[in-house]
Amino acid sequence: MGNAVVIVDRKHNVKYMNDQAIAFFGKRDKFKCYEAFLDAHNPCQKCNITELIDNDAERKKSRREDKKGRVFEVTASVIHDEEKGPLLIEIFNEITELVRAQKDRESFGKVVEKERMDAIKELIASLKHKINNSLTGIIAIIDYLDSQDRSKPLIEGEDVYTLLKEEIDKIRDTLKRLSMLKVPKTAEYITGETMIDLDG
Numbered sequence: 001m002g003n004a005v006v007i008v009d010r011k012h013n014v015k016y017m018n019d020q021a022i023a024f025f026g027k028r029d030k031f032k033c034y035e036a037f038l039d040a041h042n043p044c045q046k047c048n049i050t051e052l053i054d055n056d057a058e059r060k061k062s063r064r065e066d067k068k069g070r071v072f073e074v075t076a077s078v079i080h081d082e083e084k085g086p087l088l089i090e091i092f093n094e095i096t097e098l099v100r101a102q103k104d105r106e107s108f109g110k111v112v113e114k115e116r117m118d119a120i121k122e123l124i125a126s127l128k129h130k131i132n133n134s135l136t137g138i139i140a141i142i143d144y145l146d147s148q149d150r151s152k153p154l155i156e157g158e159d160v161y162t163l164l165k166e167e168i169d170k171i172r173d174t175l176k177r178l179s180m181l182k183v184p185k186t187a188e189y190i191t192g193e194t195m196i197d198l199d200g
Contacts, residue, residue, distance in 0.1 A: 002020045003020060003091050003092060003093050004017070004018065004020040004021035004023075004024045004025070004072075004091070004092035004094075005017075005018040005020070005021060005089065005090070005091055005092075006018075006021050006033070006036075006037070006089070006090050006092070007079075007087050007088065007089050007090075008033045008049065008087065008088045008089075008090065009084060009085075009087055009088075010049060010053055010085065010086060010087075010088075012032040012033050012034060012043060012049060013032060013033075014028055014029045014030070014031055014032070014033055014036050015029070015084075015087065016029065017029055021092065024070075024092065024094070025037055033049075033090075037064070037066065037092075038064065038066055038067070039066060039067045044064075046062070048060055048062070048074075048076040048088055048090065049088055052076055052077070052078050052088060053078055053086045053088060059075065059076065059077040060075075060076045060077075061073065061074070061075050061076075062074050062076070063095075069096070070094060070096045071094070071095050071096045071099045072092045072093060072094055072095065073092075073093045073095050074090050074091065074092055074093075075090070075091045075093070076088055076089070076090045076091075077089055127174070130170070130171075130174040131171055131174060133170075134167040134168070134170040134171045134174075135167075135171075137163070137167040138164060138167045138168070141163055141164055141167075
């Protein structure tokens with residue numbers, strides 16, 4: 001499908017439409033350009049006639065969407081007719097599907113990003129839970145040692161340094177399980193919050 005080509009005079013009157021323009025918009029050469037192509041009652045806020053003909057510019061590209069939801073990339077430039085004076089020629093290239101595909105990609109990207117961030121939050125919650133538990137035990141033992149005779153065991157029959165080593169080994173085991181994680185499973189951490197299940 002080719003591009004639609006239209007020619008408009010300084011007073012917004014449509015002077016020419018090629019076959020593709022007629023296929024897009026119907027035969028509208030008795031209308032004002034904003035009526036014919038945008039179903040509007042007033043000129044565009046950023047009118048190409050004003051910006052190109054009145055301001056003596058050369059070319060402008062813009063994007064327009066009509067009331068049917070079709071999106072066009074419009075390339076406008078000025079041609080000079082000895083009898084009719086400066087005329088605006090606009091080439092309409094429909095890019096509706098391209099714009100929709102771009103929006104779909106952006107929406108998909110947002111979904112993927114949200115899922116990625118949710119997974120990171122679950123992983124952080126899991127590490128926080130596992131490592132904090134071990135660190136709490138280590139800190140409790142160190143606090144006890146600071147307040148007691150270090151020659152005495154923390155619990156009768158157990159060596160305090162063995163307890164410390166066990167808690168440190170738990171942290172090491174958590175990190176090892178994390179490095180081996182392939183298909184993460186989740187478990188409820190607290191009500192309404194989940195975390196990666198490193199024990200599963």
